[in-house]
Amino acid sequence: MPERPVAMFAMTAENVPQIFPPATLARLRDFVDIDPALVAEDFTDARVRDALAETEILITGWGCPALDPATLDAAPKLRAVLHAAGSVKSFTTPAVWERGIAVSSAAGSxxxxxxxxxxxxxxxxxxxxxxxxxxxxxxxxxxxxxxxxxxxxxxxxxxxxxxxxxxxxxxxxxxxxxxxxxxxxxxxxxxxxxxxxxxxxxxxxxxxxxxxxxxxxxxxxxxxxxxxxxxxxxxxxxxxxxxxxxxxxxxxxxxxxxxxxxxxxxxxxxxxxxxxxxxxxxxxxxxxxxTPHLAGSQGNEVARLGLTVVDEIERLLSGRELAYRVDREVLDRAA
Known part of the structure; x- marks a missing residue:
């Protein structure tokens, strides 16, 4: 069996078990090597910084810190950012696109x-x-x-x-x-x-x-x-x-x-x-x-976002085109 690429969660830690409940997390771990106990809420944290050196896939969500040049320098193997939420505007920077990193979003879900x-x-x-x-x-x-x-x-x-x-x-x-x-x-x-x-x-x-x-x-x-x-x-x-x-x-x-x-x-x-x-x-x-901003994914609906990311990882690792790739050219006029 080929070695699984290293992935890391980057989001508010309390959201991980809701977006990736046990069955979804198990499926995710069939494809990638990921530690659900290590969640990047701050890219300057020493443990996170060490893990970034081997990370190929970042699984982001609400609360993801900015992917600035310093963070990307610490993640030389990073090739994909898969967002288990909607807009990626709040944390992507020009450096992400300049380095050719693939970005996908569960905005459709x-x-x-x-x-x-x-x-x-x-x-x-x-x-x-x-x-x-x-x-x-x-x-x-x-x-x-x-x-x-x-x-x-x-x-x-x-x-x-x-x-x-x-x-x-x-x-x-x-x-x-x-x-x-x-x-x-x-x-x-x-x-x-x-x-x-x-x-x-x-x-x-x-x-x-x-x-x-x-x-x-x-x-x-x-x-x-x-x-x-x-x-x-x-x-x-x-x-x-x-x-x-x-x-x-x-x-x-x-x-x-x-x-x-x-x-x-x-x-x-x-x-x-x-x-x-x-x-x-x-x-x-x-x-x-x-109503208090309830229209978007809430409760059991957020699990759909995790499933979307797992599907994207399967596509990525099989060499297929990402289904929900974010186009930088239309990002400025997209949600």
């Missing part, structure tokens, strides 16, 4: 629970469920009789901002429903939108015509406050804004003004800052539904 969360919120928002729950809680009796007007998901118009991994996965999940789905993305043309089965609109037109707007664009300098006062004013009265991307994409001051006016509603899994200060009006506004 992490996209699924975010898309599932968003699908659920779209369907619940279409029923105006959150407002009706509050009315029932207050009155302790049905606040209506017979058919409730103004709600329902038949023909509801859903606008997706950003054809990211999550945006595309959401489009797939929405297909079985009787919804009208449109997309705004400056990097997608009419042919691309047609292949996805959605209508391509400008951001202004999407905001103006959608009952529900859901944000799936990356966080970049260009997308900060992508949805600001001007854009919020273009949203139709009674419409709903969903944000599971990054809090910085929405101008929260302008959003709070719109919510106080009662013109639109918002479902936010991400905010700016995060967490919100205790006195934020978003906690108490009746038309704001806030």
């Amino acid at each position: 992490n996209a699924l629970p975010v898309a599932e969360y968003t699908l659920a919120m779209i369907l619940l928002a279409g029923k105006d469920l959150f407002a009706h729950r509050d009315r029932l809680r207050t009155r302790r009796a049905f606040p209506h009789e017979g058919i409730v007007p103004g709600i329902g998901n038949f023909g509801r118009r859903v606008g997706i901002v950003g054809a990211s991994r999550i945006g595309r996965r959401l489009i797939e999940l929405l297909r079985p429903f009787d919804l009208e789905v449109s997309l705004a993305d400056p990097y997608v043309d009419e042919a691309g939108a047609g292949a996805l089965g959605v209508s391509l609109l400008s951001l202004d037109d999407l905001l103006r015509t959608s009952d529900i707007v859901t944000i799936h664009a990356p966080e970049t300098a260009e997308t900060r406050h992508l949805i600001g006062r001007r854009e919020l004013a273009r949203m139709a009265g009674g419409s709903v804004l969903i944000n599971t991307a990054r809090g910085s994409l929405v101008d929260h001051g302008a959003l709070i003004e719109e919510l106080r006016a009662g013109r639109i509603s918002a479902i936010l899994d991400v905010t700016e800052p995060e967490p919100l200060p205790a006195d934020s009006p978003l906690y108490d506004l009746p038309n704001a539904f806030i």
